[in-house]
Amino acid sequence: MASRNRVNGAAAEVKQIGRPPKLGQNFLTDRGTAEKVVAALGDMSRETVVEIGPGKGALTSLLAAGAGKLIAIELDRVLAAQLRMKYAPRAKVEIIEGDILKIDLSTVLGPRPGALAGLAPAPPRKVQVIGNIPYYITSDILLRLFSYCAHFDKIVIMVQKEVADRIAAKPGGKEYGLLSATAQLYANVEKLFTVPPEAFAPPPKVDSAVLRLTVAPQFERLNVPEREFIDFLKLGFGQKRKTLVNNLKPGYGAEPVKAALKKAGMRADSRSETLPLEKAAAVFRMLQGKEVS
16 A cells, blocks of 8 residues: 555654553453444444454454444453453454554455455445544554555544544644644544543543544645655654754755745744644655745
């Protein structure tokens, strides 16, 4: 897939929020919260839903009852086996033991061998994604999903509130960064509601939040090539305390960057977090097209 391996880099932005725990999870136990999270997908009666990290199945039971088909991907061998036994009678529920960061989702979601083998395959129907995401690999999972974005229509995830704030942040604020820009390049981001620690067992030490991302890549609208523009953003956000000119000059030279910023109506001391995607794309196009001197 064209976008695979092109969005790595934003992950480092949230690595220092929390240290990776031992293999384990904060399991969602509050039924009301689980119902709200699942409801964020909307009508899924005809949809295929991929659940990431079902754990003990707080969301799984609701998804199995409401989705047209459910594919749950669980890393923990014991939990995956327990879920497989529980849902063995349900033909529309598939439990896969595996790592979401390593599984080839094109294979999982692509056409399977069957009676229609040999005929021209129909375009794949886009699926929904849902999950209570381990906090310390939130960005890794999100970027992995973006690399397969052609398969997805909607993504509902529960993450650490601080990370959710960064993903949903608007340009101009201190929380806006590479992860914000990357997420908003691939999807329309909505922060839906906050979840308190007591909704989990064991309770985490921080609040969580639920995000809904409606997948809508912006590259065509912005008239920028995917890989090159993401590389440009990585360079621009390279060191947050530096101006955009200082971050970009190793790749483009200081004077061309200053000229591009001026032509885009931005100050020479602008920083990446102040640029909306439209302005960033305009600066990129000028630099790539050598429209400035």
